[in-house]
Amino acid sequence: MVTTTAARDTDLASALVQAMHRLQDIHAETSRPLGLTPQQAHLLCVLIGGPEGMTDLSRILSIERSSLTSMVDRLERRSLVARIPSPGDRRACRIELTPDGLTLAHQAHDAVVDRINTLTAHLPPTTRHAVTTALQSITG
Amino acid sequence: MVTTTAARDTDLASALVQAMHRLQDIHAETSRPLGLTPQQAHLLCVLIGGPEGMTDLSRILSIERSSLTSMVDRLERRSLVARIPSPGDRRACRIELTPDGLTLAHQAHDAVVDRINTLTAHLPPTTRHAVTTALQSITG
DNA sequence: TATTGTTATACTCTATAACTATA
DNA sequence: TATAGTTATAGAGTATAACAATA
Numbered sequence: 001m002v003t004t005t006a007a008r009d010t011d012l013a014s015a016l017v018q019a020m021h022r023l024q025d026i027h028a029e030t031s032r033p034l035g036l037t038p039q040q041a042h043l044l045c046v047l048i049g050g051p052e053g054m055t056d057l058s059r060i061l062s063i064e065r066s067s068l069t070s071m072v073d074r075l076e077r078r079s080l081v082a083r084i085p086s087p088g089d090r091r092a093c094r095i096e097l098t099p100d101g102l103t104l105a106h107q108a109h110d111a112v113v114d115r116i117n118t119l120t121a122h123l124p125p126t127t128r129h130a131v132t133t134a135l136q137s138i139t140g
Numbered sequence: 141m142v143t144t145t146a147a148r149d150t151d152l153a154s155a156l157v158q159a160m161h162r163l164q165d166i167h168a169e170t171s172r173p174l175g176l177t178p179q180q181a182h183l184l185c186v187l188i189g190g191p192e193g194m195t196d197l198s199r200i201l202s203i204e205r206s207s208l209t210s211m212v213d214r215l216e217r218r219s220l221v222a223r224i225p226s227p228g229d230r231r232a233c234r235i236e237l238t239p240d241g242l243t244l245a246h247q248a249h250d251a252v253v254d255r256i257n258t259l260t261a262h263l264p265p266t267t268r269h270a271v272t273t274a275l276q277s278i279t280g
Numbered sequence: 281t282a283t284t285g286t287t288a289t290a291c292t293c294t295a296t297a298a299c300t301a302t303a
Numbered sequence: 304t305a306t307a308g309t310t311a312t313a314g315a316g317t318a319t320a321a322c323a324a325t326a
Contacts, residue, residue, distance in 0.1 A: 037316080071315085071316075091284040092284055120153070127274050206295075231303070
């Protein structure tokens with residue numbers, strides 16, 4: 001019994017890890033033709049929800065603020081994002097999508113979602129719902 | 141109806157993307173204390189299954205062979221992997237875990253699996269099985 | 281003093297192009 | 304000619320430590 005349970009645990013964990021790698025590949029494959037690294041695509045997609053400060057963004061993306069500074073520099077040079085002064089705190093700034101950035105962000109978002117929808121098209125509604133709920137419960 | 145279906149599709153795709161990001165973070169967090177980048181941990185864990193040639197490894201990891209050369213160089217310097225001559229083809233080599241590399245590979249593997257098992261501990265067996273099957277069907 | 285963001289520095293990851301050696 | 308792997312090069316991602324400006 002213990003063996004059976006342990007084996008099932010490993011199966012779920014392995015399936016999640018394998019799926020993660022596959023999704024990472026898909027993310028890279030869909031970002032690339034748009035001229036974006038997966039990390040850049042992630043950043044742009046986060047900003048679809050609205051401007052964010054550097055500290056918040058670094059937390060959302062799980063990277064150091066200094067790493068984020070470089071990323072924002074590169075995206076700002078390409079006019080995909082802009083640093084806007086933060087009203088009420090002269091130390092802070094808000095990172096905002098430019099019109100071009102917004103367009104690209106939507107393209108990047110749609111591209112991954114489309115690929116994933118194709119990949120999961122065969123799953124019946126009940127399964128889709130169960131998987132969605134389960135994943136949301138571990139994502140927090 | 142169309143709206144409902146489309147919304148459900150987006151939910152599954154979004155849940156998968158969010159889960160991917162969360163798992164990437166976990167992968168990074170568990171690798172780091174072992175002195176490994178997530179990519180290095182991935183490489184070492186693949187080699188648990190046995191030695192692989194550079195071309196096969198690059199395909200498995202979805203990176204160019206030249207990128208892999210650098211990674212193997214760094215791991216070889218730390219005596220975690222070794223380049224073994226390939227019997228029967230003097231152009232080729234096989235990448236193999238050293239004893240230290242094998243130990244570390246297992247530690248890295250167990251660390252992620254443990255974290256994921258903790259994260260998914262609340263899911264009932266039926267759900268675990270459904271999710272595992274669904275994920276395996278998209279991982280191919 | 282604490283916080284926001286940047287700079288300086290050093291590695292790692294990655295791709296492209298050109299190359300060597302062997303098949 | 305084709306394949307296995309490497310070298311050279313350039314750019315991107317990342318962390319740590321030290322710093323400036325503001326709160």
